[in-house]
Amino acid sequence: MKKTLMMTAALSLLAAPAFAEWNPDGPIRLWIGYGAGGGTDVQGRTLAKEIEALRGWKVLPENKAGEDGTVMSAQLKGEAADGQTLGFAITTTYDFAPMNSDNLSPEDFTYITTTAGSQMAVLARAESGWQSLEDLKAAADAGEQIVWANWGTQVEAGAEIVARALGITVNHLRTKGGKGALNALVSMDANVGWGGGVQKPLVEAGVLNILASAETTPVALAPEKPTLKDAGVDLNLGYQYIITAPAGLPDEIRDEIAGVVAEILNNPESETRQFIEKQYPPAPIVTQGAALREQILTTYDANVDMMKALAE
Secondary structure, eight states: OHHHHHHHHHHHHHHSOOSOOOOOSSOEEEEESSOTTSHHHHHHHHHHHHHHHHHOOOEEEEEOOOGGGHHHHHHHTTSOSSSSEEEEEETHHHHTGGGGOSSOOGGGEEEEEEEEEOOOEEEEEGGGOOOSHHHHHHHHHTTOOOEEEESSHHHHHHHHHHHHHHTOOOEEEEOSHHHHHHHHHHTTSOSEEEESSTTHHHHHTTSEEEEEEOSSSOOTTOTTSOBTTTTTOOOOOOOEEEEEEETTOOHHHHHHHHHHHHHHHTOTTOHHHHHHHHHSOSOOOOOBHHHHHHHHHHHHHHHHHHHHHHHO
């Protein structure tokens, strides 16, 4: 409750623009770094609609899916830093993915605002009977082949870290996005996988079980389940949804866009806020400007250290 109240207070402070209102010269292109129909796409399109309604700016969402948002970001970094081309992805697009790219660096972007946080968890089909990581280990020790559904390099590395901590061997299945990981579980192509938040309907329907939280705290859908750290695995795979621009965006434009987003997310009647509260509870998470840049760069350094340790 304390965390929620602090977050709400922060949103209230951010809602009031600190600068003279900036207006774009034409339509704003909002490039969504993931495919249509997923949580990133729905959130981005809903937010675009509400920005347009609130400010009268024409916002044109467009999907540019591929490689954890790096396909979109590689194009974004070469655009003019004028506020009229923005990216919408997740923080790992900037604090992890550049390690695997010769074309990207965290310094290539202006970080405008986050909107929501993940609900990262280890998932298994309910019919497996697994309720915990101990059950997963017992099945592997008994000879069951473990196939782990991952949608990107970071979560695949995380799955390997968990497997090593448990003393088991897993086969990694690469999927297209978080929705693809859920599809792999449901279709029995995998028997364990990650979920960042889109698993909620399947968990509530009793199709999937949460074995552990991959956040710093238990996830909202299963507050009784331990975090990975509680289970002896020092790993946090939580992420946030983030709006970015090419490096060099003037601070006044960055802060005006951030202020509009904060105003929307601070409104209880906002469709975007209501989607976040339902899909990524308990509420929006807003970090902006210099603090957000520092978060990205610090997490990038930590991820570099994680991958070095994994390679040892």
